[in-house]
Amino acid sequence: MIATIIGVGLIGGSLALSLKEKGIANWIIGVDFNEANLKRAQELKIIDEASDIEDAMNRSQLIILAIPVDAMLKALPSILDKINKTHVIMDVGSTKQQILQLVSGHPHRGRFVAAHPMAGTEYSGPDAAIPNLFAQKTMVLCDVKNSDEDAVELIETVVDQLNMRIVYMNAEEHDLHTAYVSHISHITSFALALTVLKKEKEQGRIFELASGGFESTVRLAKSSPDMWVPIFKHNRHNVLDVLEEHIKQLEQMKQLLQDEDYDTFYKLIQKSNKIRKILK
Amino acid sequence: MIATIIGVGLIGGSLALSLKEKGIANWIIGVDFNEANLKRAQELKIIDEASDIEDAMNRSQLIILAIPVDAMLKALPSILDKINKTHVIMDVGSTKQQILQLVSGHPHRGRFVAAHPMAGTEYSGPDAAIPNLFAQKTMVLCDVKNSDEDAVELIETVVDQLNMRIVYMNAEEHDLHTAYVSHISHITSFALALTVLKKEKEQGRIFELASGGFESTVRLAKSSPDMWVPIFKHNRHNVLDVLEEHIKQLEQMKQLLQDEDYDTFYKLIQKSNKIRKILK
Structure with a gap:
């Protein structure tokens, strides 16, 4: 599987490392507005290539949004506009109500799975990315009833392969x-x-x-x-x-x-x- | 050197382990009002023997008080009453002004060196005692000008052998x-x-x-x-x-x-x- 990581910082970068290490993805495309971070992620071999969002989406099945939650509010609707039924989008944001309200009426809402890995460190940027950040940790999946069944299944498989425990909750909880x-x-x-x-x-x-x-x-x-x-x-x-x-x-x-x-x-x-x- | 540890909990017990391991003391006498803790410290081989305070003082050169700071206020004056010039008393308490005010006029004040190791864990009791708790940590020595020179020198040597950094301060600071x-x-x-x-x-x-x-x-x-x-x-x-x-x-x-x-x-x-x- 080809996966795109949007935002190659601590969480996105660590996910990229784990997706490759566990064999979940065999190719990782990195996207980041911060050119220096994108270059650094390539140097550190966290991503296989850097690209822009359109090209990355054309070639990936799984798209992971790992950007601050305010940037997510801007990015997610326009990404949902562009996707098709083969895409699955997952986020890793620390808050869920606003983002899920925002996209609740979107025709492609079902392709999005709202996720939050309860893992991190006090550092940030691609240099902070580490392998095994997620093993034995909890992944919260929110409001999965509003996501397509096949999209949830793909994410559940990925989370399992990351050796994470899944907890289901609604966004409010x-x-x-x-x-x-x-x-x-x-x-x-x-x-x-x-x-x-x-x-x-x-x-x-x-x-x-x-x-x-x-x-x-x-x-x-x-x-x-x-x-x-x-x-x-x-x-x-x-x-x-x-x-x-x-x-x-x-x-x-x-x-x-x-x-x-x-x-x-x-x-x-x-x-x-x-x-x-x-x-x- | 024979050393007595009064209070065989986290700090006293860990000190006992380090004093033996570094060869600073070849025999450790434990004293504790809590009989269960004293017995446990013996079982864990943290101390070599359990005894009462009079017997322990008669046979030790170094006496370390590792009890809560309120208990220290009661214990220290009566210990200073009983000692002679061969004894050196050190505490490990987390506050210093009250205890040093209390013994400031005592004729044996000079035999007491007020110390505070900046090390610990959130656990307590002899089962919490661990080796190497103090290595690379800071030991604060307070108001050393009021302690006898030979007493301070002995404690400085012990602290050095524990691989600790010494910081000198007055009690107020x-x-x-x-x-x-x-x-x-x-x-x-x-x-x-x-x-x-x-x-x-x-x-x-x-x-x-x-x-x-x-x-x-x-x-x-x-x-x-x-x-x-x-x-x-x-x-x-x-x-x-x-x-x-x-x-x-x-x-x-x-x-x-x-x-x-x-x-x-x-x-x-x-x-x-x-x-x-x-x-x-």
């Missing part, structure tokens, strides 16, 4: 859940980095003591605003809800510290320890 | 810096766990989508309240300051999202990306 287990983690990391960087201006030695715990909570703050601002924009309502709840929890802790109510603080931490049942 | 690069990370993790666990009650499937980013920001929420409540209590003033600043940053992000001011949001994330220069 997806956007709510990712706000809680992904988007808020990024917000807190960005805010923590800002908090500490601000203090560093007065206290230059502050990072001498940074260790694994700090690094763990703040590493997501290296993530690209090009990817994340559109996600927060698309999922604004859910992100605001969880952010409000998170600030409430922090305010409660602050109040307990101010009141020196350490017994209640102790009980709160015990309650938060229940996260042990979730994490490995 | 130490407590300020750890609030920013360690204590706040734990607060945000506890609060994030509470936020998400609360939502899980309505949305049982929420954790199906949890991936590496979420795990990274929330793993510290597995940490023990027995260790952490006393730290927040001792460092209340600094922790409240940084918590207030962190809530301010989150409120600002919330406001920008509410106002749909994505340009300013973008610039904030770019600013937080500067954490890249700090983290590897």
